[in-house]
Amino acid sequence: MRRIFFPHLNYLIIILISVFFITLSTSSDTLTGTQILTTNQTLLSQNQTFVLGFFRVSDTNYYLGIWYNNINPQTIVWVANRDNPIDNSTGYLMIGDNGNLVLLNSSGNPAWSSNQTNAKNPVLQLLDTGNLVLKDSSDKISSSYLWQSFDYPTDTLLPEMKIGWNLDTGTEKHLTSWKVKGEDPSSGDYTMKVDYHGLPEILLSKNQTIICRSGPWNGERFSGHPAMKDNTYGLKFNFTYDVHSVFFSFSITKSSLLSRTIVTSDSDGEFQRYMWIQGSWNQFWYLPADQCDYYGQCGPYGVCDNDASPICTCMQGFRPKNQEAWNLRDGSDGCVRNTGLNCSTDKFLHLENMKLPETSSVFMNKSMTLDECGSLCKRNCSCTAYANIYITNGGSGCVMWLGQLFDMSVYRTDGQDLYVRLAAADIGDERNMDDLELPMFNFDTLMMATNNFSQDNKLGEGGFGSVYRGRLIEGQEIAVKRLSEDSRQGVTEFENEVKLMVKLQHRNLVRLLGCCIEKNEKILVYEYMENRGLDSILFDESKSLLLNWEKRFNIIYGIARGLLYLHQDSRFRIIHRDLKTSNILLDIKMNPKISDFGIARIFDNDQTQAKTVRVVGTYGYMSPEYIMGGNFSEKSDVFSFGVIILEIITGKKNRRFSNNNDELNLLENVWRHWHEGTILKLIDPSIGNLYTESEIVRCIHIGLLCVQECPEDRPTMSLVILLLRSEAPSMPNPKIPGFSARKNYSETDLSSSKQDESWSVNQVTVTLLNAR
Template sequence: MGFCDLVFLYSFLLLSRISCAAEVYNITSLQPLAQGRTLVSPGRIFELGFFSPNSSGNKYVGIWHKSILPRKVVWVANRDNPLAVTDALASLTITSNGNLQLVDEKRNAVWSTNISVSSNGSPAALLLDSGNFVIELKKGDEYLWKSFDYPGDTLLPGMRLGFNSKSGRRSFSTSWKSENDPSTGKFLIGLTTQNPAQVFIWINGSTPYWRSGPWDRAMFVGIPDMDDQYLSGFHLDVNVRQGTKYFWYNLFGKTLAYLYISSEGVHKYMYSKYGENWNLHWEAPKFPCDIYGTCGPFGVCEASKSSTTPICKCLKGFAPTSVDEWSRGNRTRGCERQTELFCESNTSRSVSWSRKEDGFWKMSSVKLPDYHEYSSLDDEDCRILCRDNCSCLAYAYVNSIGCLVWFKDLIDISEFSSGGADLFIRLANAELGVEQKKIKIKLIVSLASIFFIIMAAIVFGLYKLRANQKGTIKVTRNEITLTDTTDSSRESLQEYIRTQDPSELLIYEYDFDSILTATSNFSITNKLGEGGFGAVYRGKLEEGKEVAVKRLSSCSGQGVEEFKNEMLLISKLQHKNLVRLMGCCIKDDEKLIIYEFMQNKSLDTLLFDPMRRGVLNWEKRFNIIKGVARGLLYLHHDSYLKVIHRDLKASNILLDENMNPKISDFGLARIFQGTQNLANTQKIVGTLGYMSPEYAMRGIFSEKSDVYSFGVLVLEIIGGWKNTSFYDHETELCFLPYIWHIWNEGKGLYIVDEVLADSYSASEAMRCLHVGLLCVQDNAADRPTMPEVDFMLSSETDRPQPKQPLFTFQNSVSDRRPRYDNTCSANEATITLLEGR
């Protein structure tokens, strides 16, 4: 090696040692952080040190991403107590009482953590790869202090905005005073106490400047460009017991990001992939309509992205409060109602619904107004609630939220080109009349032109319906079949019931009038829900017993064959995890099945409801998983009839008053004879997302088909996600592949529903996750049987490793789906594929 090479090597090593000496990985009482040095996180992602903003005569201690430009300081310790830029002897140290303290050249404390620390141990300050600056006493113990508890103008992944209503502690982000001055500015961003909550930007802590609209579990409905996938990374956690509500976000892969509020009051979302420079992903307010209340009460702002001035108009039925001010561009006083409401002019009696009744006008794709109030009603009951209260000015039903109503002035409404929600505004009948007349004229003309076509279609449809309903049933111990006959379905079924031994057929035929009385003529207030085969109503019989009545829709996919199948099959099955059939009722075209009443409705009404899923703690979820497994075990192996359910899903799991699960809806079930364990059909029935690959593609079904559906259900229960609504943009994976991917990376607990926080058994959750993945194997032979599933759920035992799922029969971003017929289905559709493939 030559002399020049030696000199170069020596210089390189010297510079490396100097560089390393400038970086430290903790701060202790023996090793303070002096100027010229920086504290670096273990993965060299974040860095903490002294900095002075451009053209500033002050010096601060702050945190920034180490290798990404332009450098953005994401947290400042002494933002309101700067050091002099000439102070070269200032340092950050840990004092004898265990507090972090920033001292100036005269050893005066400029900033301190002000916590009480036990004298046992040697506290050290560390900078984590999350950007969280912490004090720990002993490795592995809970941190004594965290910078994440004291946000500045920036929200990093894992940092939280929100409040604890019991302690009164609130967590906000506050802007810098200017780009060169980190001191507290006039803009503050935080979470409201409403249900559901909104994110607000306030000026000086009280004047609204911008708001997000209510949270719908995946996104804020007032931000149409926001990612609405379940794993977009944004979360809003509510813990009623602890009185906490926090908004936070996390990231996947190698993406870095931060949210911050600028000194001008603009909320920005910045991101960097693989260490590249920062890019702007989203910002608000960006357009004139984003500013809170731009068009005043009862005014609407048209959210045009091309206009530099707000385009305001009044809601239908309203006019500017001051025409003169409105014409001059001052819309702060908004609009006022032009025609008095009928209910307001009849205050001496309750709201009357006559020819002059008030109505509702629908606005689509809007940012819902401020001051909403939440109610846990369905869409029809939400309308009735608002209709029957004259003080209710508007209502909206958002699928992933529920019922929202407004009793205060409607303010901060924007009209979007897409996204948003539907808003129904109360108007006097006179305001609705003109529009309704136009609609009636159009309808009359249209109906007149197609009248004969409709009549012909009705006659043909009735003919086909009568032809399809002809048949009798032949029942053996192992099989139910349908044979052609000239008797009507009603007569043949009633004749069968009359001729059967009551000990063999434990059902009762109810009188139709008694069911009408029990359900108050199928009143909307008694409606429990609606599925692909019709509505279910709550009823109370004369003797006082509560029942659930399934009223099969005339256009339901469940016809005579399925009705008979369910009634006769379930009457012969008795198990604590199967719903109990009490009887049936047949009158003309009405087909009713009467079940025992389940106090807590179906599993999906809790599991997929962002406001109610917290009721399902881990103990209840684990009990539901084990209960459904025992019910399937009975159907497949322990009953004298071997039954394949073929439509196991969350909406077909009912919950009693103690949250015990009961499998319901046996309209699509099939009975196997003797040792038969495999069948093939050309009529594929079931629900998209729950169907096994061999059944969905080739019509082959067996008990392993139910095992597959059970596996999907288990994974939904663990994560609180609906399989058909799930897609992760980062990995470009849908439900099953994503869960396997996370599990395979050793991060299985990431799947557990966020509302459970840390109040669950990690071992039980991992056991259920493992079993669920084994149940959804592509190859039916690789799936366990229900006895094996029940054993694995009940004990810690060696389990085979699940293979990566390659097939998925779910929605994807490209929406590549098989063609199917969804006949008159509602909500979660039961699918019929007419030809097996």
């Protein structure tokens, strides 16, 4: 029986039609021309991997989509009518008379159509790849499709799905984020597209503004994404381009694994890869992952280096174009040449492990060797740099830049060789990228910026001195940390913080802009954080209402990412030693940034712990092995992080917690409720009711794992990140927290200061590991 499709069927006619059409079995993977799919029915792929059906994200808006079968939470990979939802639970999917796949609302009006015509015997099938295909049932070629959802991606790239360009037809496929993750699947502001101009690469953009770029394909991976080299789980990346098309895709050599890549509005736009491992989605990498991934950080001819400070450096033979802005760690104006070029005498500087410059307007030849490329660049006076296109088989192909070099980065390993044109006089001008200086502020400048350190500009005060809000003449807001003469943080701690902060760059670490040591002053100048310390909001009954569960979880996750960087991903392994809510600063979007590195310490690569007889830190956040024995390690930071998790969820301070039982501090109280099954009673009422119970319980579970008494039982921060971003059905049962130290050490046993909000403890002599 064939259906006649009318574009404006009313609701009654739809009901009558549904009576005459065959109802669909929920186990079927196909829809024929004589069947309809209603909102309470689904298609299930042959091996039960994917489901096609209707879903909703609000009480009224319904969408047709594809999601993984038997995976919780529901993970949607494709949405048909993302920008035109059905406004109630009555909707129909059918194959129209002209072969179109049509989605009708309750009024009989089309909410979405495949716009496919001329199908004689059309049938719709959901494949185990997640591809929804419309084909002619009489066509025996299995891959011959009249229409397929893979040609119309939404926010998710699945194995074998392609994004890119058909240059013959001028048609493009790209990913577009949801408007609001998990809440609104309509087209969002973030896209992931293949740019085919010059040497093709992938761009992540917000509207038309580039956020980051992948770097060109080098035969194995994109040059700006070394993480793609990790093939632990059998991922294979494919990038093909010729005069007809430019496409990127990936496949999985281990068929039992599930993997997906999404573009999301998370953290102001990210490109994320997930793997389904042991019952949960694990995030394996994401872009942008660090500050140098952001597009154009260091301007023309500037090189971004996450392990340098400032992160922007000028190549040999170049200097900052705007030295004043450079001193303030703004490298966006880039660099200029020390010496003008002379085509006949110019030479080339060899740079290693580079992310190649932006490639939209380059010359390329796939068959040339590197020597041939260099000779051609030498003869062309407009050529500013050259490199191989591919790194495979010893390198091949030629790419030449004919203008400014833009958006370059340097890596420790796995970058590419780049040859940059320099004046002969500058080739011998050696520079050491590790020999970096922190910008110095004039004391009078800071006096003017803070209105003579007025009380009106005072942000806070502690044992170290005071912090003031300031504004420089050029308009930049700053936070000025002025150490008092009798500060417990002396010259050693001041120098330690400078030496460490100048080496660290991460989105979840506060940025040190410079310092001042004039007139016996010890002053640090930081970027200004609009929402100040986490403690100032979390423990204030009126302000804590600003922190719903989504914001609190993002704060927890951001702190974890910053701590992982300190422990594992930075050039140096850093133990913070004073992690607490007052040292977590919040920017205008409530993004967390770890601050105060005065007592932080650097560990050697093979060092696991250290011991000091000078215990410094803040009571309530210090691990028991540190308080009682002076032993500190990554796991002592993990303990502090666990306390912060539990404080964020409960809204209570660990050392000042009180209830009917005055003997219980926060950790003891959480531990008791955890075993009694009443843990939800401790959730801060300020959070409200908009949270997922399983997610908040999982975070409490992670917090308890972090504060276990024995350091060896606590997870690493890399494992914490995986646990926070997964729905793992099973985690180790937490053992007793390290709260017993409170019974062994009273506050009078530790030398305290008079500061009100959080006090540090300092005992007598000192054995220090100096920053280097």
